[in-house]
Amino acid sequence: MARIVQKFGGTSVADIERIKNAARRVKREADAGNEVVVVVSAMAGTTNQLVDWTRQISRLHDAREYDVVVASGEQVTAGLMALALQDLGVDARSWLGWQIPLKTDEVHGKARIEAIETAEIERRCKDGQIAVVAGFQGIGPRNRVTTLGRGGSDTSAVALAAALKADRCDIFTDVDGVYTTDPRIVAKARKLGRITYEEMLEMASQGARVLEPRSVAMAMNHRVRLQVLSSFVDAPGTLVVDEDEIVEKRVVSGIAYSRQEAKITVARVADRPGVAAAIFGPLADSAINVDMIVQNVSEDGQTTDLTFTVARADLDRTLAVLEGQRAAIGFTALKPDSNVVKISVIGVGMRSHAGVAKQMFQTLADRGINIQVISTSEIKVSVLIAAEYTELALRALHTAYGLDEVG
Amino acid sequence: MARIVQKFGGTSVADIERIKNAARRVKREADAGNEVVVVVSAMAGTTNQLVDWTRQISRLHDAREYDVVVASGEQVTAGLMALALQDLGVDARSWLGWQIPLKTDEVHGKARIEAIETAEIERRCKDGQIAVVAGFQGIGPRNRVTTLGRGGSDTSAVALAAALKADRCDIFTDVDGVYTTDPRIVAKARKLGRITYEEMLEMASQGARVLEPRSVAMAMNHRVRLQVLSSFVDAPGTLVVDEDEIVEKRVVSGIAYSRQEAKITVARVADRPGVAAAIFGPLADSAINVDMIVQNVSEDGQTTDLTFTVARADLDRTLAVLEGQRAAIGFTALKPDSNVVKISVIGVGMRSHAGVAKQMFQTLADRGINIQVISTSEIKVSVLIAAEYTELALRALHTAYGLDEVG
Numbered sequence: 058m059a060r061i062v063q064k065f066g067g068t069s070v071a072d073i074e075r076i077k078n079a080a081r082r083v084k085r086e087a088d089a090g091n092e093v094v095v096v097v098s099a100m101a102g103t104t105n106q107l108v109d110w111t112r113q114i115s116r117l118h119d120a121r122e123y124d125v126v127v128a129s130g131e132q133v134t135a136g137l138m139a140l141a142l143q144d145l146g147v148d149a150r151s152w153l154g155w156q157i158p159l160k161t162d163e164v165h166g167k168a169r170i171e172a173i174e175t176a177e178i179e180r181r182c183k184d185g186q187i188a189v190v191a192g193f194q195g196i197g198p199r200n201r202v203t204t205l206g207r208g209g210s211d212t213s214a215v216a217l218a219a220a221l222k223a224d225r226c227d228i229f230t231d232v233d234g235v236y237t238t239d240p241r242i243v244a245k246a247r248k249l250g251r252i253t254y255e256e257m258l259e260m261a262s263q264g265a266r267v268l269e270p271r272s273v274a275m276a277m278n279h280r281v282r283l284q285v286l287s288s289f290v291d292a293p294g295t296l297v298v299d300e301d302e303i304v305e306k307r308v309v310s311g312i313a314y315s316r317q318e319a320k321i322t323v324a325r326v327a328d329r330p331g332v333a334a335a336i337f338g339p340l341a342d343s344a345i346n347v348d349m350i351v352q353n354v355s356e357d358g359q360t361t362d363l364t365f366t367v368a369r370a371d372l373d374r375t376l377a378v379l380e381g382q383r384a385a386i387g388f389t390a391l392k393p394d395s396n397v398v399k400i401s402v403i404g405v406g407m408r409s410h411a412g413v414a415k416q417m418f419q420t421l422a423d424r425g426i427n428i429q430v431i432s433t434s435e436i437k438v439s440v441l442i443a444a445e446y447t448e449l450a451l452r453a454l455h456t457a458y459g460l461d462e463v464g
Numbered sequence: 465m466a467r468i469v470q471k472f473g474g475t476s477v478a479d480i481e482r483i484k485n486a487a488r489r490v491k492r493e494a495d496a497g498n499e500v501v502v503v504v505s506a507m508a509g510t511t512n513q514l515v516d517w518t519r520q521i522s523r524l525h526d527a528r529e530y531d532v533v534v535a536s537g538e539q540v541t542a543g544l545m546a547l548a549l550q551d552l553g554v555d556a557r558s559w560l561g562w563q564i565p566l567k568t569d570e571v572h573g574k575a576r577i578e579a580i581e582t583a584e585i586e587r588r589c590k591d592g593q594i595a596v597v598a599g600f601q602g603i604g605p606r607n608r609v610t611t612l613g614r615g616g617s618d619t620s621a622v623a624l625a626a627a628l629k630a631d632r633c634d635i636f637t638d639v640d641g642v643y644t645t646d647p648r649i650v651a652k653a654r655k656l657g658r659i660t661y662e663e664m665l666e667m668a669s670q671g672a673r674v675l676e677p678r679s680v681a682m683a684m685n686h687r688v689r690l691q692v693l694s695s696f697v698d699a700p701g702t703l704v705v706d707e708d709e710i711v712e713k714r715v716v717s718g719i720a721y722s723r724q725e726a727k728i729t730v731a732r733v734a735d736r737p738g739v740a741a742a743i744f745g746p747l748a749d750s751a752i753n754v755d756m757i758v759q760n761v762s763e764d765g766q767t768t769d770l771t772f773t774v775a776r777a778d779l780d781r782t783l784a785v786l787e788g789q790r791a792a793i794g795f796t797a798l799k800p801d802s803n804v805v806k807i808s809v810i811g812v813g814m815r816s817h818a819g820v821a822k823q824m825f826q827t828l829a830d831r832g833i834n835i836q837v838i839s840t841s842e843i844k845v846s847v848l849i850a851a852e853y854t855e856l857a858l859r860a861l862h863t864a865y866g867l868d869e870v871g
Contacts, residue, residue, distance in 0.1 A: 117550050122543045122546045137529075
């Protein structure tokens with residue numbers, strides 16, 4: 058007998074029929090003799106509608122009231138899922154964040170989980186009752202509803218799995234696993250049977266939208282075995298596990314891409330110590346995350362160009378902040394460019410395998426693709442290229458690293 | 465300075481613009497120097513959608529999960545209303561049933577309020593903060609969400625007004641007050657400036673849908689001054705008050721009608737003691753409420769016909785129960801008739817004024833309208849007539865009792 062947390066995302070509970078379908082998945086796991094705890098997202102589209110209402114109603118943004126409004130979506134699904142399970146003859150009850158309680162800090166809108174009191178849920182679990190937990194929500198120190206931010210239901214599921222010492226945490230979504238790259242672009246993309254936490258974290262951080270980075274990091278820290286799978290097909294998904302659980306090691310496991318990037322070149326800043334701080338200090342103060350940075354070699358020994366990337370959604374604000382600092386920084390022009398894509402090859406095998414970056418650069422060069430910015434980490438090489446080359450680059454790299462489907 | 469509870473019904477908060485409009489009404493009351501506590505319903509249509517989902521998902525009906533689902537509607541409105549007030553520069557926060565807490569019994573789906581802890585809300589009220597309370601919901605003895613049944617937000621508002629010793633409880637709805645009768649049918653219907661609790665309770669019980677009977681009874685018991693008014697027009701509504709607050713006493717204050725009735729005649733039952741118990745006992749056991757009853761005079765000294773009314777929604781179930789008892793009761797036929805309307809004239813003046821019933825019967829007789837069943841109480845006379853005469857009867861009675869608009 059195993060203890061399993063099953064999390065169903067918005068598309069998996071988008072309407073009554075899908076909730077019933079998800080309930081049947083839960084029942085099957087329970088019928089196999091396992092203890093099951095279910096975590097549900099809001100029905101697809103609900104959260105966006107609720108967020109939109111809060112924006113329409115007030116230019117101000119009291120995150121405490123925002124949380125009261127948006128947390129209602131998961132409340133509805135939790136109740137409906139409990140009813141669907143009961144209709145299948147399964148003993149089930151819903152749990153809202155404040156009922157568990159799932160305690161968080163007070164950072165409304167993106168609260169962090171501090172503690173989960175699981176004693177009562179565990180006791181009922183042992184008695185055969187299935188707990189249906191409303192994802193995405195908790196209770197803050199002042200008895201107010203909190204939410205965990207984007208992808209919060211994944212975080213709820215992983216945190217519950219950790220607290221319950223679950224044997225596995227299944228994340229049901231609308232794709233049937235983690236692929237070597239986006240199969241909508243690369244027809245030869247393969248579903249991975251297993252992937253390491255570190256790789257999954259990089260994949261998620263670099264644009265693969267199947268899991269939120271925060272929930273992957275939490276799973277890694279607590280060694281929660283994750284499975285990503287589809288609620289619409291009956292097949293195993295991708296297991297996210299420790300490196301030593303993976304037998305067949307690859308150098309590159311996957312290729313991620315992100316179109317959410319924007320590049321800014323700050324032209325002709327003084328080539329002297331402190332200029333980077335003058336640029337990036339104000340951006341940090343404005344809570345703008347800078348990703349890739351490259352400082353060009355000075356041609357005249359006096360000025361240089363500095364290029365970096367930010368999230369495309371932050372581009373306008375970034376330009377405004379820098380314009381406001383023009384005198385302090387000293388530059389001749391800001392050159393924004395949203396027509397870029399970041400492509401990242403990821404694999405824990407890189408640690409022990411040289412030449413991955415070189416192969417990437419050569420493959421792109423062979424297709425005449427110019428690399429604008431490069432950044433690397435221990436298990437990842439990312440490049441920024443013109444957006445029009447996205448498909449060409451992904452397919453070429455997929456073949457070059459031997460990821461194409463066999464047969 | 466007064467303390468006022470303002471309750472906004474579903475049509476008054478049906479969309480973002482209307483919530484903003486309601487918020488302006490609240491702000492005006494606060495700007496006048498009053499302490500205001502707001503109670504909100506779900507946005508119009510929301511509760512029906514949620515109820516529909518619970519029915520679609522399960523033939524069973526766990527009222528605890530039903531409550532989790534349907535209570536979400538008021539949660540959304542409470543958060544949005546708090547945001548709308550903040551946007552107007554008013555300090556406001558939302559309160560869910562479990563946060564107050566508004567404690568109820570465990571009868572999920574139609575729970576009764578047992579206690580409301582108002583200390584914290586009162587403290588903040590004095591500091592100038594407006595409490596926005598999610599109506600219709602509470603918390604049961606086992607820490608579960610409960611709902612108060614149909615019209616539950618009115619009940620929440622009146623109970624809060626009683627607990628807070630409020631000077632007035634304003635019920636904002638889509639009509640601008642209580643009318644002598646339905647103005648959609650009788651053009652000469654007049655808005656009443658004041659009406660007594662007893663009259664309002666009869667009006668509500670006999671079909672006038674402006675207030676739920678339960679909330680009126682609670683207001684009467686706790687002497688909460690109610691005002692029924694429209695959130696869409698800027699005019700005083702109808703005050704529901706103690707009899708001694710009404711200067712100009714009328715014999716008849718209003719005429720209500722209900723099309724939700726069905727009549728059943730049980731033909732040729734034995735005219736002997738115990739037959740009524742044989743009929744109405746099983747109905748009571750099936751939780752079917754019987755309203756009007758008339759037993760005809762026996763013609764043959766051995767058998768008689770017995771006629772009574774139930775809610776139209778209960779008609780099929782009533783017939784099934786009686787058919788199941790056919791042997792025990794002994795009758796030749798059940799004759800159902802849904803083509804009926806109940807018309808009630810109501811007024812506390814009847815207590816001291818004879819001839820009201822006679823005038824009703826004569827007025828209807830003059831129009832050739834046959835009375836099928838009659839029932840009376842201290843301040844009410846009700847008759848059952850064929851549904852096709854509804855408009856004719858209402859207009860004739862409205863004129864006969866001198867209720868037509870002056871001028």
